[in-house]
Amino acid sequence: MSLTIRKIILLGLIGLVFLTGNLLLVANWLSDKGVVGWAKNIRTEYLTSTAVTIIAALLILLVSPRATTSGLVRRCPVCNHRLIGSPNYCGDCGSKVS
Numbered sequence: 001m002s003l004t005i006r007k008i009i010l011l012g013l014i015g016l017v018f019l020t021g022n023l024l025l026v027a028n029w030l031s032d033k034g035v036v037g038w039a040k041n042i043r044t045e046y047l048t049s050t051a052v053t054i055i056a057a058l059l060i061l062l063v064s065p066r067a068t069t070s071g072l073v074r075r076c077p078v079c080n081h082r083l084i085g086s087p088n089y090c091g092d093c094g095s096k097v098s
C-alpha cells in the first residue's frame with residue numbers, strides 16, 4: 001500500500017464522516033435540487049431487476065486476463081513467450097515480468 005493510496009483512503013474517510021454527520025442536510029439539499037426525483041425516474045425506467053442481474057453477471061465475468069494465467073505456466077506480456085516457474089525477466093525478449 002503506497003503513501004498516495006493511504007492519503008486517498010484517509011481523505012475518503014474524513015469525507016464520509018462529514019457526509020454522515022450532515023446526512024439530513026445533504027438529503028434535503030438533494031431533494032431541493034430535484035436529484036431525488038430524477039434518480040427515482042431513472043430507477044423505474046432503466047434499472048429493472050433484469051438490468052441489475054445482467055450488470056452483476058458482467059461484473060463477475062469481467063476478470064483480468066492475467067489472473068487466469070497465474071500458476072506454474074505464465075506467458076510474457078510482451079512477446080507471449082511461455083515462462084516456466086516464476087522468473088522476473090522473460091528469457092526470450094528480456095522484458096520484466098511482474
Ligand SMILES: [Zn+2]
Pocket residue numbers: 076077078079080081090091092093094095
Ligand atoms: Zn518476452
